[in-house]
Amino acid sequence: MALNKLFFRKTIVAGTGLFLCIFLIVHLSANCILLLPEETARGLYNSYSTTLRENPLIKLVAYALYASILLHIIYALLITLRNRKAKPQKYIVNHANENSSWTSQNMGLIGTMILLFIVVHLANFWARIKLGMGDSVGLDVAGNVDVYEVTSNLFHNLYYVIFYTVLAIPLALHLYHGFKSAFKTLGFYHRRGLRIVAKTALIYAIIMGVGFGIIPFIVYFK
Numbered sequence: 001m002a003l004n005k006l007f008f009r010k011t012i013v014a015g016t017g018l019f020l021c022i023f024l025i026v027h028l029s030a031n032c033i034l035l036l037p038e039e040t041a042r043g044l045y046n047s048y049s050t051t052l053r054e055n056p057l058i059k060l061v062a063y064a065l066y067a068s069i070l071l072h073i074i075y076a077l078l079i080t081l082r083n084r085k086a087k088p089q090k091y092i093v094n095h096a097n098e099n100s101s102w103t104s105q106n107m108g109l110i111g112t113m114i115l116l117f118i119v120v121h122l123a124n125f126w127a128r129i130k131l132g133m134g135d136s137v138g139l140d141v142a143g144n145v146d147v148y149e150v151t152s153n154l155f156h157n158l159y160y161v162i163f164y165t166v167l168a169i170p171l172a173l174h175l176y177h178g179f180k181s182a183f184k185t186l187g188f189y190h191r192r193g194l195r196i197v198a199k200t201a202l203i204y205a206i207i208m209g210v211g212f213g214i215i216p217f218i219v220y221f222k
């Protein structure tokens, strides 16, 4: 395949990936509201969620988010398939561990686990709240859709708590590797700069993994 085609695909994966990284910072910050006492959390969470759904500008950002998720998955798949085709035979002596990390060799597996998470997650919230699928969602005293109630009910089911918490691990691994790779793809080769990127990626991945992993547990015991 022409090199610039591969470069184009990698740039799409890197660009959409970094956009999704920003979304996750905003999403985790909003979900931290769930850690407040119920009287405060319910009103705040529901009015935040209503603002997101009703503001036309934020609606545009939401469409960019859906497009980014799709493009990220499609182009990552195309790159993986192309790499497989280019290297059909397994080498007898494969110093894989010396050449790359476990995470980078298993991006396909980790990506599939995150895809499973996103499908279940969107069915839990997005499909119910935005598309009105499944059990109907009530309103709170202010007349906002009671997204807090949906979240609280879900995280009082231990299976979902475990599912969300366990899948925060592949999420953190993917973010750590993906964050570093995105900067390299976008032409960031400075040695000292790359060390700073690697440290930032580690801190970012730990905050996201621990944050998204621990919230369901805290809500469960609230």
Ligand code: HEM
Pocket (backbone or CB within 6 Å): 027, 031, 049, 050, 052, 053, 062, 118, 121, 125, 126, 129, 130, 147, 151, 164, 171, 211, 212, 213, 215, 216
């Ligand atoms: C503690 C964990 C999480 C909670 C409590 C949570 C909660 C929610 C809620 C309530 C919504 C619906 C918002 C609305 O329409 O009002 C939502 C949407 C969404 N979540 Fe999460 N989320 C969590 C983790 C994640 C993670 C780890 C990801 C990505 C890997 C993610 C990706 C999304 C996406 C893409 C949407 C759709 C956004 C939109 O249409 O506005 N969430 N989440």
